[in-house]
C-alpha cells in the first residue's frame with residue numbers, strides 16, 4: 001500500500017481504515033485485521049512507555065518502535081499496509097533542515113513510507129512543503145493535536161463558526177502544501193464532512209463523526225487496554241479486565257497447586 005492508494009480510495013469512494021501499532025505483536029494484529037494503513041503514533045508514549053502525554057517520546061524511540069512494528073508484519077512487503085510514523089514533538093518545530101533529517105531518518109532506517117505531523121502554523125506548513133519536495137510523503141493532523149495539550153487540552157476543537165472557518169482554511173493550506181491525507185481529531189461531525197468535501201486528499205477521522213473518507217483508532221483504546229479511554233473512542237471489549245483476570249487465574253492456580261515430583265519412567269527389563 002502506498003500514499004497514492006489512499007487518494008485513489010477517496011476518488012473511488014472506498015473507505016480507508018488506519019490503526020495504530022507500537023510493537024511487533026500489535027503490528028501482527030492490525031495487519032491481520034486488514035487495516036489499509038498502520039500508524040506508529042506518538043500515542044505510544046502513553047500506550048507503551050507510561051508517559052502522561054505524547055510530548056516525551058523521542059525520535060530514536062519512534063524509530064525503535066517503527067522497526068519493531070515493521071518486523072511484526074507477516075505478509076510480503078508488497079501486500080503490507082502503508083506504514084506511517086509520527087514525527088515526535090520538537091523533531092519538526094526547530095527548522096526545516098532538522099525536520100528533513102528527522103523524517104529522513106525514519107524513512108531510511110525503517111520501512112515507514114510516510115510521516116505524520118501535527119498543526120498548521122506557518123512554520124509547520126513550510127516544513128510540510130519542504131518534506132514533500134524532498135520526496136517524503138506527509139500526513140497532516142488538525143483538530144485536537146495532542147502535542148499542543150498544554151495550550152488546548154484534550155477538549156473538542158472548532159466548536160464556534162470562526163474556528164470552524166479557520167480549520168477549513170488550514171485544511172486547504174495543508175493540501176496545498178502537499179499532504180497526501182489529513183487526520184482530523186475530535187471536531188464536530190458536520191465540520192469534518194465539510195473538510196472532506198472541500199479537499200481532494202482523504203480526511204481520516206477520529207472523534208470526527210462518520211462523514212470522513214476513513215477512520216483511525218488507537219488500537220489499545222479499541223481493545224480496551226488503556227487506563228484512560230477517550231470519550232470519542234469506545235472500547236470494543238474490556239481487554240484490560242480480560243487480560244488481568246486470565247493472568248490472575250493462572251497465578252492463583254500456580255500458587256495453590258502443590259509441587260509434583262515426576263516419577264522417572266521404569267528402566268526397560270526391570
Ligand code: KIV
Nearest residue numbers: 020041042043216218
Ligand atoms: O498518535 C496517535 O496515535 C495519533 C492518532 C490518534 C491519530 O496521532
